[in-house]
Amino acid sequence: MQAAGVTATAGVLLLLLAFALNVAGRLERRSLAYQSMNVVGASLSCYAAVLIAFWPFVVLEGCWTAVAAIAVVVHVLSRRKPDANQVT
Numbered sequence: 060m061q062a063a064g065v066t067a068t069a070g071v072l073l074l075l076l077a078f079a080l081n082v083a084g085r086l087e088r089r090s091l092a093y094q095s096m097n098v099v100g101a102s103l104s105c106y107a108a109v110l111i112a113f114w115p116f117v118v119l120e121g122c123w124t125a126v127a128a129i130a131v132v133v134h135v136l137s138r139r140k141p142d143a144n145q146v147t
Contacts, residue, residue: 063110070103070120091134097127 060068077096080086086093105120 063107066103066110067107070100070105070107073100074104076100089130089134091131094127094130094134098124098131101127 073096077086077093077100081088081093101120101123105117105124108114108116108120
């Protein structure tokens, strides 16, 4: 299998694992783990699509990566926000 095939397979398997764990109730869709799996899986899939110049898939996986990355940033920033009930 060529590098693009290995990369795409790893990315898609990671995306499918995240999806399956979510459907099975083992991974919350808003969790950092779920979103991180989406970022990595979609990034790998996007890179593989670039390697074979399959542009529609580059757009799809690039958007998927961006949306998941935004969710990761929002998740991380929301954890840094001080609790309103906490005395400073």
